[in-house]
Amino acid sequence: MDGLFGLDGATWDIILAVITALIKAFVIVNGLLLAFAYMTLTERKVLGRMQARFGPNRVGPFGLLQPIADGIKLAFKEDVTPRQANFWVHMVAPMMALIPALIIFAVIPLGPEMRILGQPWTWYVAKINVGYLYATAIASVGVYGLVLAGWASNSKYALLGGLRASAQVISYELAQGLAAMTALVLAGSLNLYEIVNQQVSSGLPYALYLPFGLIAFVIYVIAGVAETNRSPFDMAEAEGELGAGFHTEYSGFKWSMFFMAEYVNMINISALATVLFLGGWWPIPTDAPGFIQGLGPIVFLIKIGAFMFMFIWLRATFPRLRFDRLMSLGWKVLLPIALVNLLLTSAVVALWPLGVWPFAQ
Amino acid sequence: MEFVVFAVFAAISVTAALFMVLQRNAMYSALFLVLNFFCFAVFFILLGAYFLAVVQVAVYAGAIMVLMLFVIMLLNVAYPEPPDKVLGFLRPFGVVTAVVFAAVLAGVGFGSKMGENASILPRISDPTSGAGIILKGVGAAEAGHVQEVAATLFSRYLFPFEVTSVLLLAAILGASVLVRKRTEHA
Numbered sequence: 001m002d003g004l005f006g007l008d009g010a011t012w013d014i015i016l017a018v019i020t021a022l023i024k025a026f027v028i029v030n031g032l033l034l035a036f037a038y039m040t041l042t043e044r045k046v047l048g049r050m051q052a053r054f055g056p057n058r059v060g061p062f063g064l065l066q067p068i069a070d071g072i073k074l075a076f077k078e079d080v081t082p083r084q085a086n087f088w089v090h091m092v093a094p095m096m097a098l099i100p101a102l103i104i105f106a107v108i109p110l111g112p113e114m115r116i117l118g119q120p121w122t123w124y125v126a127k128i129n130v131g132y133l134y135a136t137a138i139a140s141v142g143v144y145g146l147v148l149a150g151w152a153s154n155s156k157y158a159l160l161g162g163l164r165a166s167a168q169v170i171s172y173e174l175a176q177g178l179a180a181m182t183a184l185v186l187a188g189s190l191n192l193y194e195i196v197n198q199q200v201s202s203g204l205p206y207a208l209y210l211p212f213g214l215i216a217f218v219i220y221v222i223a224g225v226a227e228t229n230r231s232p233f234d235m236a237e238a239e240g241e242l243g244a245g246f247h248t249e250y251s252g253f254k255w256s257m258f259f260m261a262e263y264v265n266m267i268n269i270s271a272l273a274t275v276l277f278l279g280g281w282w283p284i285p286t287d288a289p290g291f292i293q294g295l296g297p298i299v300f301l302i303k304i305g306a307f308m309f310m311f312i313w314l315r316a317t318f319p320r321l322r323f324d325r326l327m328s329l330g331w332k333v334l335l336p337i338a339l340v341n342l343l344l345t346s347a348v349v350a351l352w353p354l355g356v357w358p359f360a361q
Numbered sequence: 362m363e364f365v366v367f368a369v370f371a372a373i374s375v376t377a378a379l380f381m382v383l384q385r386n387a388m389y390s391a392l393f394l395v396l397n398f399f400c401f402a403v404f405f406i407l408l409g410a411y412f413l414a415v416v417q418v419a420v421y422a423g424a425i426m427v428l429m430l431f432v433i434m435l436l437n438v439a440y441p442e443p444p445d446k447v448l449g450f451l452r453p454f455g456v457v458t459a460v461v462f463a464a465v466l467a468g469v470g471f472g473s474k475m476g477e478n479a480s481i482l483p484r485i486s487d488p489t490s491g492a493g494i495i496l497k498g499v500g501a502a503e504a505g506h507v508q509e510v511a512a513t514l515f516s517r518y519l520f521p522f523e524v525t526s527v528l529l530l531a532a533i534l535g536a537s538v539l540v541r542k543r544t545e546h547a
Contacts, residue, residue: 089388129506133415140423144395147427151388151434159434166427190507 024125028105036263037067043312050316071256079252082154089152094250094257097145100138101264107131108271109193111296112200112286123297124193131192132184135272136177139227143169145261146229146236146246153249161245164323165229165236171330176223178338182206182216182345183276196280205279212345217277219338221310224269226330228262230311232318235326270307271300278303367407374400387433391426398422412507 007015041056041063048055056063081090111123128134143166150162183206187195199205207217226233237245247258274280281296321329374397381393398421405414514522 086388089392092392128411130411130415133412133419133507137415137419137423140419140427143423143427144430147430147434148392151430163431163434166431170424170427 021125025106028125029102032102032105032264032267033260035267036260037071039263039266039308040070040259041067042308043315046309046312047316050313074256075253077252079254080249082249084154085249086152086154089148090249091254093145093149093152094254094261095145096148097142097261098257098264100142100145101261101268104135104138104268105271107134107192108268108275109196109280110300111281112197112284112288112293113193114290114293116290127191127193130190132180132190132195132272132276135192135268136173136180139265139268140173142261142265145258149250149258150246153246155249157243158246158248161236161242161248164242165246168229168233168235168326168330169227171327172223172226172334175219175330175334175338176227178335178342179216179220179223180272180276181342182212182338185342185346185349186213188349192275196275196282197286199279200282200284200286203283205277205282207277212341212348213277215337215341216345217273219334219341220273220277221307223330223334224273225311225314226326228265228269228311230262230266231315232320233326234320235323238320266308266311267304270304270311273307274300274303363407366403370400370403374404388430391429391433395422395426398426412510 044066045055045057045063056066059065059069081087106125107128109122109124109127113120113122115121146162146165146169148162150159150165153159183195184190186206186209187198189195189198206213208214229236236242237247242248247255250258281299284292284296284299286293377393377396377400381390381397384390384393398417402414402417402422405411405417
């Protein structure tokens with residue numbers, strides 16, 4: 001393409017890379033929102049079956065058009081801002097919850113690097129050396145949505161719900177980070193692609209590096225459920241105590257943005273757990289022939305789907321925790337276990353050569 | 362390209378800093394400070410220091426400012442007294458500080474020979490630039506990498522690092538002793 005419009009080949013490569021990244025970002029954001037829409041339907045249907053009823057089945061075949069009907073209803077509902085609320089902060093809060101949730105997925109490697117029709121193709125938007133730190137940093141920014149929504153609504157239920165939600169998210173971030181550190185120490189890298197690649201080439205996902213990998217995996221998942229404020233850790237929206245928690249004073253589209261943020265965060269946590277502990281596209285080898293490599297993203301999505309099912313299952317099974325129990329579980333149980341686990345893993349990694357795990361096989 | 366990104370975020374950053382100082386509402390001030398932190402993360406990325414950029418967001422925007430918001434919310438200091446009533450006598454000192462700060466800034470700006478570099482932005486690999494001074498001793502191209510930052514922190518700057526951690530530990534212990542409830546029966 002030399003000389004086209006007076007631009008040289010290198011400039012064209014940059015323009016092409018930017019356009020590719022934009023298209024991928026567009027597909028990912030819309031894919032996440034579509035997944036959110038059908039996750040709500042799946043959740044209602046699965047919960048229904050678990051409680052011996054049908055769930056929504058009237059709109060379209062098997063109720064498949066229900067999310068679209070819900071979306072249209074929410075988009076046209078009246079958008080109420082309480083008169084005593086702080087207008088600007090009240091408006092910005094849902095965006096500060098949703099945008100971080102949507103941009104985390106940029107660093108998730110869905111499949112191995114491959115060639116399609118001779119052209120190199122990657123299943124991620126960005127492969128950065130600090131991939132995991134990027135994900136946690138952006139996730140910790142999502143807390144602003146909860147705090148600000150609670151404060152701006154000028155309602156005691158919303159304020160208490162926002163405080164509870166953010167205190168919970170901040171507390172469980174620690175246990176979650178330490179559990180993830182176990183996988184990072186095993187991989188010796190922060191790059192999510194490298195982490196997956198190490199697990200695939202060693203043939204064993206980190207969750208099966210017994211016993212430390214499994215302990216870290218369980219802690220990561222428990223903390224992940226708490227991070228997303230999902231049942232049984234949904235203290236922020238304990239309807240018996242707080243109305244609907246931090247989004248009590250929200251309606252219409254702003255409310256649905258909080259709803260989207262919760263479900264997209266569930267998808268993010270599932271994707272990160274898959275990368276860190278379940279080996280991403282394992283057992284598809286990274287350097288397999290093209291068409292087998294193409295199965296990588298499908299394997300990855302199946303693993304995410306299993307996590308999402310687990311989220312629904314937990315909600316149907318467990319009663320809600322009391323808030324002080326929740327905090328002491330995070331600080332006095334999960335955090336110390338994760339810390340000791342990380343220490344022992346580091347000792348083993350330091351004493352044995354990387355890639356050899358004495359307790360595996 | 363680099364310059365355009367820098368110019369846009371520099372403008373946002375300065376505007377956010379001004380709004381932070383000029384706002385009467387403490388909550389708005391805190392939010393503009395968060396916006397400012399994000400602009401700084403962008404500057405770190407432009408300098409090739411990805412690790413610092415991510416840590417900037419995670420620590421300052423994600424942790425410290427959230428706690429500041431908690432303080433503002435729980436102490437209900439979002440609308441404090443107009444500052445001229447409380448701190449009016451400090452105004453002359455403020456003017457003096459501003460003049461000194463502007464002089465220092467100008468001195469650093471003209472003294473660092475920024476105009477002699479090919480790039481508008483000082484690169485970390487360039488030892489004459491300001492960023493090079495901060496991260497001196499770090500391998501040139503790898504300055505943004507986690508391994509390099511860790512190696513430097515735990516070898517060359519090990520003592521300051523440990524002293525800082527002891528200081529923070531002492532602060533945490535002090536805080537928990539001060540707020541501890543004294544229960545008689547325990």
